[in-house]
Amino acid sequence: MTKVLLPYCVLVVTLLAAACLVYRDPPPPEPPPTSAPDRLIALGQTRFMAYKCHECHGPHGEGTDDAPDLTGTRLDAAAIALFLQKPSAHARSVGMPSIPADSPDLQPLVAFVLSLKRPPAVRYSRQQLTHARDLVERRSFRPLPHSRYTF
Secondary structure, three states, X not given: OHHHHXXXXXXXXXXXXXXXXXXXXXOOOOOOOOOHHHHHHHHHHHHHHHOOOHHHHOOOXXXXXXXXXXXXXXXXXXXXXXXXXXXXXXXXXXXXXXXXXXXXXXXXXXHHHHHXXXXXXXXXXXXXXXXXXXXXXXXXOOOOOOOOOOO
């Protein structure tokens, strides 16, 4: 009887071993690759702290009484770079350093300041606001005349 069961036992053990190999824990996911812009922004953030920009502009660029809010800047990369190279007289008087054009810190700082920008606020016309209020109060829909929005 053991001679008859032995092949079946070997088969079961082989199948269990194969199942263990197939159903083992998956490898941990690989961290996403850091792109060049992300590295530039991260380097800019370290330079922002090293130059002590956070002392006047705030740790997240939100601004303080001593320096403006960087999150709402309307400047583009070129204008930010120019301002960092030659700050205004007032900025220099309160301690803002000038960053030379050939400095390796200039581009990372520009990238970091650009990363702080938030999208501009949406502005609505009085007619759109009145319409929205009507929708909420009446829970009904009345299309705006000549509206560019379609529902």
